[in-house]
Every structure is written in structure tokens, then in C-alpha cells.
Amino acid sequence: MQAAFDAGSIPLVLISSWQIYGERFPHWVVVSGFDEHFVYVNDPYVDHEHGETALDSIHMPIARERFARMARYGRVKLQAVVLVSAPLD
Numbered sequence: 001m002q003a004a005f006d007a008g009s010i011p012l013v014l015i016s017s018w019q020i021y022g023e024r025f026p027h028w029v030v031v032s033g034f035d036e037h038f039v040y041v042n043d044p045y046v047d048h049e050h051g052e053t054a055l056d057s058i059h060m061p062i063a064r065e066r067f068a069r070m071a072r073y074g075r076v077k078l079q080a081v082v083l084v085s086a087p088l089d
Contacts, residue, residue, distance in 0.1 A: 014080040039067040
């Protein structure tokens, strides 16, 4: 996924929201970057009831190990990613 990102694709990743929100529902996030310790995501969910704003959900750092656990959903550990990229010439 990082190689695809580095080549210009934008990954949309299905995660389990349990790690972030303490609730079990599938949830899509947009990967916005990587470094040696973190995967950065933009999350469309903003928890207004807990005082969050849209800025709290932009370029959120998630430890790589934690992201690997989050990117598996359900008992069968379903994994899904959609890579969005420019058309090929």
C-alpha cells in the first residue's frame, strides 16, 4: 500500500472503528501519508458530541502496528483497500 501511495495512488482503507471509537463498525479512512512510525489518515467521522472538529480528523497519526490491527475487520479479519489514481496514459 505504501508503494502504491508513493507512486501517486490514494488508498481508501476499511478499518474496524474499535481501536479509535470503542465501537464495532466497519469504517473507511483515507491514507494521507506514511513515515517510519506512523500511517496518517483522514477520517470522515467527526465526533461532535466529544468536542471534535473537522481539524481533529485530518492527517491523524496512527502507529503502524495499531493500523495493521485496525485494517482487519470481523472474525474473518476481512481486509479491503481501494486505490484511487490518475488514469494511465
